[in-house]
Amino acid sequence: MDNFHHVMNAGDLEPGQSRAVEIEGVSVLVCNVKGEYLAVENRCTHQNSALEGGRIRNGMIACPLHGVLFDLRSGCGRGPLGKVPLRTFDIKLVGDEIHVGKSAAATADA
Numbered sequence: 001m002d003n004f005h006h007v008m009n010a011g012d013l014e015p016g017q018s019r020a021v022e023i024e025g026v027s028v029l030v031c032n033v034k035g036e037y038l039a040v041e042n043r044c045t046h047q048n049s050a051l052e053g054g055r056i057r058n059g060m061i062a063c064p065l066h067g068v069l070f071d072l073r074s075g076c077g078r079g080p081l082g083k084v085p086l087r088t089f090d091i092k093l094v095g096d097e098i099h100v101g102k103s104a105a106a107t108a109d110a
């Protein structure tokens with residue numbers, strides 16, 4: 001047993017796409033960055049807008065509401081509206097399956 005949940009399969013998410021999944025009451029956004037899978041909380045730290053559907057480019061996601069960029073690996077935001085980092089979640093691939101850690105990793109070192 002571990003703390004990871006199978007949320008989807010790799011083929012379900014094309015590069016540049018993201019999809020929100022629910023893990024223990026938390027909406028988590030799984031993103032495909034050129035074949036690398038990354039997960040952050042699906043809630044912008046600026047004004048709590050969902051990040052799902054935001055444009056993904058160069059490992060960053062743009063919040064659909066005001067456009068703040070967040071690094072999908074570290075959770076760090078850009079600019080004055082992105083001072084508070086996103087929560088990030090661990091991901092592991094088990095064959096074709098994408099598993100997301102249910103405990104949010106702290107981003108204190110981000």
Ligand code: FES
Binds near residue numbers: 046063
């Ligand atoms: S709510 Fe995301 S940038 Fe403002």
